[in-house]
Amino acid sequence: MANYSEPSSSLSFTSPSHVSNGSNGYNISSSSIPETRTNLEIISLNKLSSHLEKLLIQTDSNSNSDFNSSYSDAVIVVEGNHVCIHRCILAARSKFFCNLFNESKDSVEEDGKSKYIMSEILPFGNVGYDAFLVFLNYLYTGKMKSSPPEVSTCIHGECPHDACRPAIAFAVELMYASVIFQVPELVSLFQRRLLNFIEKAFVEDVIPILLVAFHCELTHILTQCIHRVARSDLDDITLEKSLPPEATRDVKSLRNTLPESAAREPKSEEDALREKRIRQIHKALDSDDVELVKLLLTESNITLDDAHGLHYAVSYCDPKVVKEVIDLDQADVNRRNARGYTVLHVAAMRKEPSIIVCLLSKQVSVFETTRDGQNALGICKQLTRPKDYNTKTEHGQETNKDRLCIEVLEREMIRNTMGKDVIVSSSDMTEDLHMKLLHLENRVAFARLLFPSEAKLAMEIANAQTTSAYPGLLATKGSNGNLREMDLNETPSIQKQRLISRMEALLKTVETGRRFFPHCSEVLDKFMLDDLPDLYFLEKGTPEEQVIKRSRFVELKEDVQRAFTKDKAELPSILTHSIKNRARKYS
CATH class of the missing domain: 1.25.40.20 (Ankyrin repeat-containing domain)
Incomplete structure (x- = not known):
């Protein structure tokens, strides 16, 4: 068995009494010289990389620095964004750019700099602004940045983002850039990445991978994509509309060789x-x-x-x-x-x-x-x-x-939760059940906030005393407001029954409010339909957006108070007396 020990430093520090030959206190063994040289090279390369990265950051289209305008010598326009570049760096790193910059016909002078339009220099495909910045970062620094989440993930809360459409689309753009701009090491990197997507992704999302493989002549990826599509249930119309004729032909031909095709009866x-x-x-x-x-x-x-x-x-x-x-x-x-x-x-x-x-x-x-x-x-x-x-x-x-x-x-x-009847037909805990319940929880929570005594009465009649205010907001902070939380000892069917019972109680609460406080309910209904989607999270958004949200919330409170006053004025005195008696009973 090998004996592993802590590595010793190649530089040993000694006291002056042990120093000879003018070594200034350092005794360097001859065997450590190659390792020391390697370490110094790594440090130097890292410094060079970081310095060049600063240069790239300062040439970002969002920068207005004098340094940017003084030292960059060309501009590439990508999706309307002006990206300042240094042609000497790109030409040294990419044969494509070297050839491009040698041809003056593709550039237009602007403020003394050569200007190139991305859509005009690409022979096929598309390379977006964000993907181009990641690609440029590699050309300048030799390091591959991780994909920015804002452009390489989706907003679905339950998606692992390992094969969703934005992740695939961003990798496809980087593959186009790597092939077109002739950077072989990146082609190998993104080929592996795209191969990982093929079996994980929905078959519709395999189509962009197939297209980039077809146009870039990436045979291995193309073969894998064709096999995946051939095994899928994509119909012929979709194939013909989405794929090049050659790829469509290959998919159909492969389908005819699959075992299930033998079981199909010939068309009459x-x-x-x-x-x-x-x-x-x-x-x-x-x-x-x-x-x-x-x-x-x-x-x-x-x-x-x-x-x-x-x-x-x-x-x-x-x-x-x-x-x-x-x-x-x-x-x-x-x-x-x-x-x-x-x-x-x-x-x-x-x-x-x-x-x-x-x-x-x-x-x-x-x-x-x-x-x-x-x-x-x-x-x-x-x-x-x-x-x-x-x-x-x-x-x-x-x-x-x-x-x-x-x-x-x-x-x-949300509109579909406003009626009296809520039908849950799925045996699984699907998104619609959570959506309806979340809406009802928020509606009752706003009623409690704006007229607590009356809301309390309606909740007690409906046996819904435990409604949390703003469960949608609480759910994002890990509190008990999260409707999806489940006791480890609670089976899915028990959880579903619990949520349905909760929904029935909340529906009864809402209907009680509509019966005795119709004007308040009308204001609340309008608020839930028109404003709540923007006010679910009062703390979300820019400072200006938060001010607007809170201002609207104050307006809502005033509207409800006026409506409640109107409700009380219109209630017959005998009904008012009945409500007060019931309130005493439940207090």
């Missing part, structure tokens, strides 16, 4: 005719010709549901065309396709707010889940980066579409 003439008519409907939708769609539906026995026409339109058509198709009222808006997705699920994947709103206006069910338990809101969250969701919108600017989709779906889920 009737099936072939049916498929042809469905294709005609899809082609009419591709042409934005809704009148032709209506004609085809009239002349054949194929319905819009048979062709999954709504799913197709929501996936690939212009939002205006989607609205026209929905307004035909010839399809079930809650119908599922062969993969188990409702039309709203497909709309959530596309992240187009106008389509989602149009579907919700047709009473589509917002709580339906996919086979893996995701509802439309969860799908949107898993596709949305924190950077996009948290972007502050200036007055007059359009809200980020990703955030708008999430807010619309959240608000619709």
Whole structure:
């Protein structure tokens, strides 16, 4: 067995009496010289790397330093951001940039500096601003930074972020940069990273990996992606719409060799005719010709549901065309396709707010889940980066579409809790149950805060005495307000029954308030629908946003107090006396 001991230093410090030959107190053994030299080289390289990193930071587009404008000699515009660069460094590190800078035709002079547009210098693919900064950091320092969470994770609270769409998309952009800008060591690094995603990710999220592998001629990754897609339930239409023809052909060819393909019966003439008519409907939708769609539906026995026409339109058509198709009222808006997705699920994947709103206006069910338990809101969250969701919108600017989709779906889920009946049909503890319960908890909590005596009475009648104020906020701080907490000795079915019982008590509380204090309830209902999504977390956001939230909260309190005064004035005296007697009984 090897004997391991603490390593000794290559430099030994001695007293002056032991020093000879003018060694100035240091006795350096000849065997330690190579190790000392290696250590010095590492220290020097680290210093050089850190110095160059400072140079990169000072050339960030957000910097206004004189150093930046004085020493950088070129600019690359990426997604509207001006990134100042030093051509000597990029040319030395990348053959692509060396060739680019030798060609003056691709640059435009601006303030005495050469200017390049990222979208114009790329032969294919896309490299975004954040990915380009990470790539530049490697060129300047030789060190690979970790991916920034705000652009390489999603906002879904239960996602491990090991294969969600933002993580994959960011790695794909870095792979494009590594291949196009010809940095081989990074190509090897990101090839391993993308391979790790393939089996973990949803098959829809494998498509971007397949595309980068196809265009960059990464044979190993491409083969793995084709095998994953071939084993999946992606339909031929999706393949043809999403993949290059060569890749589609390879996937279909591989599918024919799989064992399950042998069990399929060959298509009959009737099936072939049916498929042809469905294709005609899809082609009419591709042409934005809704009148032709209506004609085809009239002349054949194929319905819009048979062709999954709504799913197709929501996936690939212009939002205006989607609205026209929905307004035909010839399809079930809650119908599922062969993969188990409702039309709203497909709309959530596309992240187009106008389509989602149009579907919700047709009473589509917002709580339906996919086979893996995701509802439309969860799908949107898993596709949305924190950077996009948290972007502050200036007055007059359009809200980020990703955030708008999430807010619309959240608000619709809350609206569905306003009725008397809450139906929980799933055997599992799904997101809709938690969403409804959280809304009811917050509604009763606000009632307690604004008119405590009356709320207490309604809660006692409904046997809901333990409602916590602001459970949504408390849940984020690890307190007992977290509705998802479960005793280790409590089974999922017992937990579900406990939460349903709690929900019934809260519903009874709300209905009691509506009966005896209708004006207050009306104000609270409006608040829960219009303002609560922004006020769930009073401490969240910029200082300016917090001031606005607290100001709105004060306005709400004044509105409720006025409504409560109006309620008391309108209550018959005998009813007021009855409420007081009941209050004494429960006090």
